Amino acid sequence: MRPLLARLVALFQRRRLDRELADEIAAHLEMAVADNRARGLSPEEARRVAMTAFGGVLQTEEAYRDRQGFPLLESMWQDVKYAVRSFRQSPGFAAIAVLTLALGIGATTSIFSVVQTLLIRRLPFPDADRLVAVFATSATVRRDTTSFLDFSDWQRQTHTLSGMAAYRSDRFNITGDGTPEPVRGLRVTHELFWVLGVSPAIGRMFDQQEQHTARPVALIGYGLWTRRYGRDPQVLGKTILVNEVSHVVIGVLPPGFEFPPYVATDLVVPVPERPSRSTGYIRGIARLNSNTRLSVAQQELDAIARGLEAAFPGSNKGRGINLVPLRELASGEVRVALLVLLGAAFLVLLIGCANVGNLVLAKGIARQRELAVRRALGAGRGRLVRQLLTESLSLALIASALGALLAFWGSAFLVTSLSQRFPLPPIAFSWTILAVPIGLAALSGLLCGLPPALMLWRSRLNDTLKQDARNQSAGINEQRLGNLLMVAETALTVTLLIGAGLLLKSFIRLQRIDLGVNPREAVTANLVLSKRYLDPARRELFVRQLVDSVAALPGVLDAAVHTDPPFLGGGSQETFTVEDVADPSPDRGHVAGFDVVSGNFFGAMGMPIARGRDFDAQDTAAAPSVAIVNETMARRLWPDREAVGKHVRLYYDKDRQHWLTIVGVVRDVRYRGARIEPIPQAFVPSRQNPYRTLPYVQSPVIALVVRTAVKPATMIPAVQAAIWVVDKDQPVWNLQPMDQALWEAAAEPRIYMALLGTFAVIALIIASAGIYGLSAYAVVRRRQELGIRLALGATPRQILALVLRHGMFLNVVGAGLGLAGALALGRTVAGFLYGITATDASTFLGVLLLFATVALVATYLPARRAATIDPSLAFRTD
Amino acid sequence: MGADKSDVLHGTLDLMILKTLDTLGPLHGYAIARRIEQISSDELAINQGTLYPALLKLKQHGWISTKWAASSTGRRVKIYAITRRGQQQLKTEEIDWHRAAGILSRFFKLSKDAL
Numbered sequence: 001m002r003p004l005l006a007r008l009v010a011l012f013q014r015r016r017l018d019r020e021l022a023d024e025i026a027a028h029l030e031m032a033v034a035d036n037r038a039r040g041l042s043p044e045e046a047r048r049v050a051m052t053a054f055g056g057v058l059q060t061e062e063a064y065r066d067r068q069g070f071p072l073l074e075s076m077w078q079d080v081k082y083a084v085r086s087f088r089q090s091p092g093f094a095a096i097a098v099l100t101l102a103l104g105i106g107a108t109t110s111i112f113s114v115v116q117t118l119l120i121r122r123l124p125f126p127d128a129d130r131l132v133a134v135f136a137t138s139a140t141v142r143r144d145t146t147s148f149l150d151f152s153d154w155q156r157q158t159h160t161l162s163g164m165a166a167y168r169s170d171r172f173n174i175t176g177d178g179t180p181e182p183v184r185g186l187r188v189t190h191e192l193f194w195v196l197g198v199s200p201a202i203g204r205m206f207d208q209q210e211q212h213t214a215r216p217v218a219l220i221g222y223g224l225w226t227r228r229y230g231r232d233p234q235v236l237g238k239t240i241l242v243n244e245v246s247h248v249v250i251g252v253l254p255p256g257f258e259f260p261p262y263v264a265t266d267l268v269v270p271v272p273e274r275p276s277r278s279t280g281y282i283r284g285i286a287r288l289n290s291n292t293r294l295s296v297a298q299q300e301l302d303a304i305a306r307g308l309e310a311a312f313p314g315s316n317k318g319r320g321i322n323l324v325p326l327r328e329l330a331s332g333e334v335r336v337a338l339l340v341l342l343g344a345a346f347l348v349l350l351i352g353c354a355n356v357g358n359l360v361l362a363k364g365i366a367r368q369r370e371l372a373v374r375r376a377l378g379a380g381r382g383r384l385v386r387q388l389l390t391e392s393l394s395l396a397l398i399a400s401a402l403g404a405l406l407a408f409w410g411s412a413f414l415v416t417s418l419s420q421r422f423p424l425p426p427i428a429f430s431w432t433i434l435a436v437p438i439g440l441a442a443l444s445g446l447l448c449g450l451p452p453a454l455m456l457w458r459s460r461l462n463d464t465l466k467q468d469a470r471n472q473s474a475g476i477n478e479q480r481l482g483n484l485l486m487v488a489e490t491a492l493t494v495t496l497l498i499g500a501g502l503l504l505k506s507f508i509r510l511q512r513i514d515l516g517v518n519p520r521e522a523v524t525a526n527l528v529l530s531k532r533y534l535d536p537a538r539r540e541l542f543v544r545q546l547v548d549s550v551a552a553l554p555g556v557l558d559a560a561v562h563t564d565p566p567f568l569g570g571g572s573q574e575t576f577t578v579e580d581v582a583d584p585s586p587d588r589g590h591v592a593g594f595d596v597v598s599g600n601f602f603g604a605m606g607m608p609i610a611r612g613r614d615f616d617a618q619d620t621a622a623a624p625s626v627a628i629v630n631e632t633m634a635r636r637l638w639p640d641r642e643a644v645g646k647h648v649r650l651y652y653d654k655d656r657q658h659w660l661t662i663v664g665v666v667r668d669v670r671y672r673g674a675r676i677e678p679i680p681q682a683f684v685p686s687r688q689n690p691y692r693t694l695p696y697v698q699s700p701v702i703a704l705v706v707r708t709a710v711k712p713a714t715m716i717p718a719v720q721a722a723i724w725v726v727d728k729d730q731p732v733w734n735l736q737p738m739d740q741a742l743w744e745a746a747a748e749p750r751i752y753m754a755l756l757g758t759f760a761v762i763a764l765i766i767a768s769a770g771i772y773g774l775s776a777y778a779v780v781r782r783r784q785e786l787g788i789r790l791a792l793g794a795t796p797r798q799i800l801a802l803v804l805r806h807g808m809f810l811n812v813v814g815a816g817l818g819l820a821g822a823l824a825l826g827r828t829v830a831g832f833l834y835g836i837t838a839t840d841a842s843t844f845l846g847v848l849l850l851f852a853t854v855a856l857v858a859t860y861l862p863a864r865r866a867a868t869i870d871p872s873l874a875f876r877t878d
Numbered sequence: 879m880g881a882d883k884s885d886v887l888h889g890t891l892d893l894m895i896l897k898t899l900d901t902l903g904p905l906h907g908y909a910i911a912r913r914i915e916q917i918s919s920d921e922l923a924i925n926q927g928t929l930y931p932a933l934l935k936l937k938q939h940g941w942i943s944t945k946w947a948a949s950s951t952g953r954r955v956k957i958y959a960i961t962r963r964g965q966q967q968l969k970t971e972e973i974d975w976h977r978a979a980g981i982l983s984r985f986f987k988l989s990k991d992a993l
Contacts, residue, residue: 003935020956025927027907028906028911028926032908056927063928063931067935
């Protein structure tokens with residue numbers, strides 16, 4: 001221990017200690033000489049004898065130093081210093097290498113941090129890997145809801161799943177005490193906590209009896225308990241109003257309880273047991289038996305589904321069961337996207353490695369003689385290999401520091417962008433994630449440094465030394481390795497470019513699509529109306545008061561209401577009988593969206609009326625019923641006739657003579673984002689109370705649309721207040737600028753496009769730098785040869801062609817492989833494309849053209865230099 | 879130096895240095911070297927230079943201490959002195975050495991008698 005400490009201390013006193021030792025040895029020798037002189041020796045003889053008795057001064061100093069410090073560490077430190085010196089000699093090389101690797105490491109790390117959170121990190125339930133979501137399937141839907149009776153049969157018959165619960169995500173209004181509060185919550189069966197392996201923070205879960213009798217009991221979320229009830233344990237037994245029905249609070253959910261994962265859950269109530277097989281409204285969650293594989297359970301449930309199909313063909317024909325691990329449910333569709341992005345980022349890193357490897361190799365060849373001389377002077381082969389590796393590893397380490405910084409911002413950006421589309425847990429900075437850039441640095445350092453180091457290991461000392469300065473060309477092995485790296489780099493770049501090109505093209509297509517609304521200067525909000533507004537007259541009064549109250553605000557141009565709005569995932573469809581057009585089948589009408597809107601809806605939405613007129617003040621309940629259809633509906637029903645003036649009737653209308661006159665045609669709107677094709681839609685004015693003769697009631701969800709003259713975000717508090725003026729108990733959802741609501745629909749392709757595009761640009765820059773560097777190096781290397789050719793009468797043109805041919809040959813081979821790679825990966829990206837196929841010829845061609853241009857320029861510049869070599873100079877250079 | 883001079887037994891140089899300093903008190907490096915040569919009657923084939931790494935090792939263990947002082951001729955020299963820990967170490971090593979030497983000599987005697 002003590003010696004170790006002494007050595008450590010000595011590290012910091014190196015210079016002084018060296019000086020002292022030299023002093024001490026000098027004194028020693030002086031005294032020895034003096035003694036020898038006293039014995040009568042001549043000055044020269046005295047000195048010689050003293051030196052002989054002492055032994056080698058250098059060896060003594062060396063042995064002394066070895067004892068004083070840490071020899072292995074110090075030689076490593078020497079290597080690092082040597083590396084730094086060589087970086088300073090060629091700062092361009094070092095900067096390019098570091099930047100190249102940093103970009104790759106940064107990109108990979110930032111995406112990995114999201115992947116880790118979403119795909120790798122454990123869900124907050126005990127043994128969460130055994131939790132599976134249980135969905136019904138139909139011919140077209142893989143993750144459908146199921147009926148309570150089917151669920152009960154699954155639950156009874158399964159042996160591979162221990163415990164199964166059902167849930168339905170829902171939104172609730174909590175009113176009564178204090179401000180009305182909209183919350184997300186669940187209707188569940190009583191087994192849920194048992195299946196998930198959690199228990200209430202306080203209180204209890206409801207039991208089977210309470211579920212059967214649909215007792216109004218509720219568990220409230222920990223967050224809700226904290227903010228609304230100040231964590232008062234007395235809340236148990238208290239009565240709260242949930243959607244205006246009194247519920248007794250029997251428990252509080254554990255802190256952080258979110259189900260489905262990452263979806264806030266503030267209320268849990270019993271799910272109603274509907275005695276039917278045809279109404280699907282719940283999903284299952286179950287725990288896989290230990291030692292049972294998912295595929296085995298899936299087989300069992302397939303058999304159960306077939307049994308139910310045979311027993312109840314009327315309701316269960318074509319119905320299956322689909323087990324999905326909960327983790328997969330939690331990562332959803334982003335899973336594939338993230339893996340694609342991770343792959344792309346890793347490609348960038350590999351391209352960077354190939355590039356830096358090539359640079360190190362090129363430098364290594366240039367230094368071969370230097371290294372050979374050092375070996376001849378006694379440096380071990382291992383020592384030199386270690387030095388090369390130290391060089392590339394230090395490059396990679398510097399790069400990883402930079403990369404970690406990039407990742408820090410990158411992952412923040414990624415989370416912000418993704419969370420607009422998808423419930424995401426916050427991604428906290430964790431030290432463990434730093435292991436990624438460091439690991440990547442080690443990996444890339446080895447990848448870059450190993451090939452040249454291996455070259456060095458295998459090279460024969462004598463051969464290298466024998467090559468004189470003029471004949472300093474690379475060995476055949478080095479050339480082959482360099483070419484291989486170049487081809488790999490080119491291939492990876494072309495693959496990445498094509499992927500990004502495809503995404504870019506489909507993104508441009510998406511952007512060109514007219515959404516059909518003017519989302520700027522508009523605010524939207526959703527309201528879940530309470531039971532008080534079941535009565536149509538009261539409802540209409542409320543809607544009118546609401547619209548008037550909001551429209552009266554300064555800065556508001558127009559306000560309107562849409563019932564059952566498509567932007568909340570609603571959007572009822574109806575069947576219609578159409579005048580002069582036959583029904584599509586004997587017992588069905590024409591299907592179209594059924595949109596009940598208030599008077600100024602089209603103005604507030606910014607939806608232009610294409611033909612005919614808008615609804616106006618004359619369209620009262622007493623006036624003839626009117627409708628406006630969208631372009632798609634007009635086109636489908638009356639392909640070559642004018643829709644305005646035609647009549648339609650709701651198929652299930654009890655009043656068979658209740659015809660609606662079409663008074664206008666409005667432009668199509670893509671509510672659910674540009675990707676989703678518009679469907680036929682018919683709009684009717686709410687003032688005419690279209691539901692009065694329909695056999696069902698109106699949905700309680702309405703959307704408020706407000707067109708503003710000022711920045712929409714600034715209007716939000718005023719709009720909120722204006723709503724509460726009309727009804728202080730009315731909760732409001734999603735009050736936000738409309739472009740934000742629509743942006744979210746378009747956000748996902750935008751993010752992928754932006755990221756993949758960035759990666760592709762980085763890759764192209766790296767690759768072009770690599771092509772340029774390698775070509776330039778080849779010219780330097782072949783200087784003598786080219787000089788000789790010129791001297792022997794080759795024209796500069798021929799030289800140019802010679803160099804270009806070699807460089808471009810590698811690029812062509814690489815690009816060919818890259819094309820093959822892109823074709824092979826086509827299926828993976830196909831899901832992200834819109835309007836083009838994964839083998840879109842023009843994209844492939846465009847990318848090849850782009851790449852060919854870049855590669856040609858990058859090869860041409862050094863080649864031109866080669867053609868202008870002065871032969872006489874070429875012979876002289878070393 | 880003759881071929882009959884013996885190499886320093888492993889680890890014995892340390893012991894010799896400690897013993898020298900213990901007997902003669904603080905000395906500089908050259909004096910220690912000379913002293914060891916005299917006692918061993920020039921029968922040891924060591925370079926004086928090897929003394930210095932050995933001195934460093936002893937110092938790292940805390941068995942000797944150093945300070946700078948002026949020599950009899952007025953030259954600045956480093957003076958080595960044994961520490962209390964060094965004396966303890968020397969005692970232990972001496973006992974060990976005697977025990978080992980004793981065992982070895984008994985062993986030699988025994989084999990002679992037995993044959």
